[in-house]
Amino acid sequence: MRVVHVSQPVTAGVAAVVLELARAQRDLGWSVTVVSPSGPLAERARALGVEVREWQARRQPGITTVGEAVRLRRVLRGLDPDVVHLHSSKAGLVGRLVVRGRRPTMFQPHMWSFQSTGGVVARAAKVWERAGARWTHQLVCVSDDELAAGRAIGVRGAAEVVCNGVDVERFRPADRVAARRRLGLPDVPTAVCVGRLVTYKGQDQLLAAWPAVRAQVPGARLVLVGDGPMGERWRAACDDESVWWWGHDDAVADFYAAADVVVMPSRAEGMALVPLEAMACGRSVVAFDVSGVRQSVGEAGAVLAAGDVEGLAEAVAVRLADPSAADLEGAHGRRRVELLFDRRQVADQVATLVDKLMVGAR
Structure with missing residues (x-):
């Protein structure tokens, strides 16, 4: 199994989820690569022994998106993954424009982009998310509320809720x-x-x-x-x-x-x-x-x-x-x-979804 996780941003909660999934899938014996801009995510993935490919991309969409798409297409062509897992709105935008459903594609918003902004940008994001759903084989939402928000604006297709999880050994009661x-x-x-x-x-x-x-x-x-x-x-x-x-x-x-x-x-x-x-x-x-x-x-x-x-x-x-x-x-x-919310449960749920995607693609 060759899985590629594409992420922008490279810090905070999204990076933590990507790292945990990459570590767990590598331990299953899968070939796992993290594709992201340079920064904490790439550094920590390498420290875990996970392959990393650098992808220059800004956090916000703009005129640089075309160049980002070209670069991501080149990276994915070289990796030839079985499944592409896109994390957060920017990777979801560029990744789905590049792949366009030709490979099994998972998209995990980690909060919809239209929820963190307003005005014209939010309206444009809603239009894009409805359109991008046709190139999403599996939507993964981190809460029931997040899935409901997507459905409310017309995002259709296969979807599952996989709540975030944490390392209960690292995070534990202390004095x-x-x-x-x-x-x-x-x-x-x-x-x-x-x-x-x-x-x-x-x-x-x-x-x-x-x-x-x-x-x-x-x-x-x-x-x-x-x-x-x-x-x-x-x-x-x-x-x-x-x-x-x-x-x-x-x-x-x-x-x-x-x-x-x-x-x-x-x-x-x-x-x-x-x-x-x-x-x-x-x-x-x-x-x-x-x-x-x-x-x-x-x-x-x-x-x-x-x-x-x-x-x-x-x-x-x-x-x-x-x-x-x-x-x-x-x-x-x-x-x-x-x-x-134990992280191991989360990793198991996502691995099951990846397996189902591969069965459906055969």
């Missing part, structure tokens, strides 16, 4: 005080938010809620882990010394362990890894009700109406004021992840 000591954080009520500093991740909504949290829990601390294009603007608008702008850090398990509550204020998601990772670490989660959140969080925290900043502040403050109650939610979360 809170020791984690804070390792990170140099004070031993005070601590909320943690992990994610790229981009509009759809919604850290600005959490920052808007934070003064109300501090009014109820005066000694509280907020740690924002991640960087991105909105970072400079948001930092300039925030003069609160209780907010720590940590920047990017790969050791996210330590931040989950250090937290009393993990907050995800996103405006859009497919099914985010952050709540699952936090739950695996035994931490309570507070999140807005965007795609995949209710399906992942369950009783492991609070799920609030999207954009309810006042409710967000109250939910975070309650858990910072009573960490023992929050830890009970975290214990529920750990059990839920072990039962439903």
